[in-house]
Amino acid sequence: MDEWFEKQRGELLQIIKKFTPEDGTHDTQVPGLRLIRASRLSEPVYSVFEPSLCIVAQGSKMVMLGQEVYQYDPSSYLTASVQLPITGQVMEASRETPYLSLQILFDMNQILDVIQVFGEAIRARNEASRGLKVNRMNDTLLDAVLRLVKLVETPQDIPVLAPYFIREIIYRVLQHENNASLKQFAVIGSHAQRIARVVEKLNRDFAQPLRVDELAAEAHMSASSLHDYFKGVTGMSPIQFQKHIRLQEARRLLFSGSINAAEAAFQVGYESPSHFSREYARMFGQPPVRDIGRLRGSLVNEMTVSEEINEG
Known part of the structure; x- marks a missing residue:
């Protein structure tokens, strides 16, 4: 990872740490944004994943879908396109270096809106691939996510800026060639x-x-x-x-x-x-x-x- 990327990740990490005073999932005033902290390795947690983007600032996590294993850390991110019954487990965490991550819940109407605006540049094919994907993190996505997360420090800016930042995050995710599945789930009739x-x-x-x-x-x-x-x-x-x-x-x-x-x-x-x-x-x-x-x-x-x- 380059120096700029680590600087951005460091900022993200500090904000999550500041707004998660104890272990658990913490809702924020930013619509759809959750911050997560864990100070120890967890037992397998069974839950239903909502359509969302999940990013780790520190530590790592494993998710199982059926017999498939997905692991992600600060160098990658996970997207869920539909509600899926998964098993999640924090794989790297301690009291001194807690697991810190965030989740941004997706609205399929927002995704469809972005697809319609940007047209063929991110158009999906009529397929049906896996609803869970892990991709490599990139600078432009991390930058957009950091700007959204920073809004927890200036709540008065949330109503005006959050919709724009979320729109950009969706666009950055959809740009990734391996995220065809996310596009497909928003296209009516696919x-x-x-x-x-x-x-x-x-x-x-x-x-x-x-x-x-x-x-x-x-x-x-x-x-x-x-x-x-x-x-x-x-x-x-x-x-x-x-x-x-x-x-x-x-x-x-x-x-x-x-x-x-x-x-x-x-x-x-x-x-x-x-x-x-x-x-x-x-x-x-x-x-x-x-x-x-x-x-x-x-x-x-x-x-x-x-x-x-x-x-x-």
Whole structure:
């Protein structure tokens, strides 16, 4: 990395550090901008990624989509084009050198607007490639992101300047030749956009029985085409995708402590608690009760360590 790049990254790092006084995800007054801090390596965190741009200022992170692994650090950035069930894990962090990153949530209408304005220069082809990409960071994108993040220090400028900076960031991302997928998801009528609608439906109606023929009809595709394009975007079949969403939601419900395993199974769409328990253990490594007990124990340990650090 050249000297100018490191200077820009250093500025970004200091702002994130300033506005993340403790570990966790911190929303900002800039619409769609989140700042993240972690002072230790994390266990795998299961969540649904929103369409967004993710940039690391310090440390590194690994994201798994199905069986695929994506790792990014200050030399790269990650884009998510649709809602995807992922497993994330901070791979490089410590109390002295915490993991510091940011996430900018995308509005597909904003992307479509940029595509329409700049025309053929960033026009997408009618394809449906993977909805998650890692690309090499470049100077122009980092500069645009830094200007947006600096707005957290001058909130009075946000209403006027943030829309312009976000527009530029989208343009810089779309310029990258490997980000054809992001363009495709914003183009009305494209294969990718039709798959995005199916993904949205599965995220919304995950507890309902999966009917591939109905999904295919809504996407104006044959069942086999839907399967192929869906797997091309998500790395999973529709059934596998639904399973990931169901089990992640069940885990969230169980961790909240409001229901038991059988109730969670029924709420997310399983008819058999024993089938649910087997699939849960296959995904998370342990049956529901043991897994949730372990998670709560880890949380108590983290809180104890945090208190000791603060007291020290």
